[in-house]
Amino acid sequence: ENVLTQSPGTLSLSPGERATLSCRASQSVSSSYLAWYQQKPGQAPRLLISGTSNRATGIPDRFSGSGSGTDFTLTISRLEPEDFAVYYCQQYGASQWTFGQGTKVEIK
Amino acid sequence: QLQLQESGPGLVKPSDTLSLTCTVSGGSISTYSYFWGWIRQPPGKGLEWIGSMYHSGNTYYNPSLKSRVTMSLDTSKNQFSLTLTSVTAADTAVYFCARQWVAAMVTWGQGALVTVSS
Numbered sequence: 001e002n003v004l005t006q007s008p009g010t011l012s013l014s015p016g017e018r019a020t021l022s023c024r025a026s027q028s029v030s031s032s033y034l035a036w037y038q039q040k041p042g043q044a045p046r047l048l049i050s051g052t053s054n055r056a057t058g059i060p061d062r063f064s065g066s067g068s069g070t071d072f073t074l075t076i077s078r079l080e081p082e083d084f085a086v087y088y089c090q091q092y093g094a095s096q097w098t099f100g101q102g103t104k105v106e107i108k
Numbered sequence: 109q110l111q112l113q114e115s116g117p118g119l120v121k122p123s124d125t126l127s128l129t130c131t132v133s134g135g136s137i138s139t140y141s142y143f144w145g146w147i148r149q150p151p152g153k154g155l156e157w158i159g160s161m162y163h164s165g166n167t168y169y170n171p172s173l174k175s176r177v178t179m180s181l182d183t184s185k186n187q188f189s190l191t192l193t194s195v196t197a198a199d200t201a202v203y204f205c206a207r208q209w210v211a212a213m214v215t216w217g218q219g220a221l222v223t224v225s226s
Contacts, residue, residue: 001171033211044204044219045155050212088155092211095168097145097157
């Protein structure tokens with residue numbers, strides 16, 4: 001099983017600040033198969049990024065993804081009030097899908 | 109616009125079987141290249157992939173649940189289903205269905221809370 005470890009567990013920031021979220025895999029992940037999701041309380045997750053860096057339809061360009069191999073990053077360039085939420089990375093490999101444990105971005 | 113909706117009992121007794129259905133509207137479940145998946149989220153916890161099924165019927169399950177999980181497609185009703193046997197309190201969760209484009213879960217249902225309790 002390819003275990004994804006996200007850090008930090010919680011990120012306390014103010015609106016307008018930059019958020020950098022990390023996702024580290026225990027085994028190498030194809031860049032085509034790394035995704036990021038945003039989840040707000042009481043809602044289903046929403047796809048933000050697929051293929052490491054490709055924004056999903058309707059996702060603003062303040063969200064960007066990067067990385068390769070075992071280290072991946074989601075960056076929110078300037079936090080808007082609606083961006084405070086939990087973020088999950090997810091990978092696919094060998095016909096298995098796994099999620100990271102999540103990073104909560106909270107208002108400082 | 110594609111929409112997914114989970115349905116099934118909200119309460120299941122310990123040792124019984126959990127059964128959920130995901131109804132797809134705005135698109136065909138037989139569409140080439142898509143996977144159809146189930147993901148769950150225990151209260152206050154993170155996401156856990158349960159299993160995925162290709163339009164051809166090939167299935168892939170989380171090894172930790174594989175002995176208890178079965179997924180199936182019903183193309184006549186444009187639905188896919190999940191059964192989980194021998195449930196315990198640890199299976200209490202919100203269960204989501206999703207359409208996948210290979211790696212990514214692109215479209216999600218709103219989720220269905222299933223509580224395992226006597």
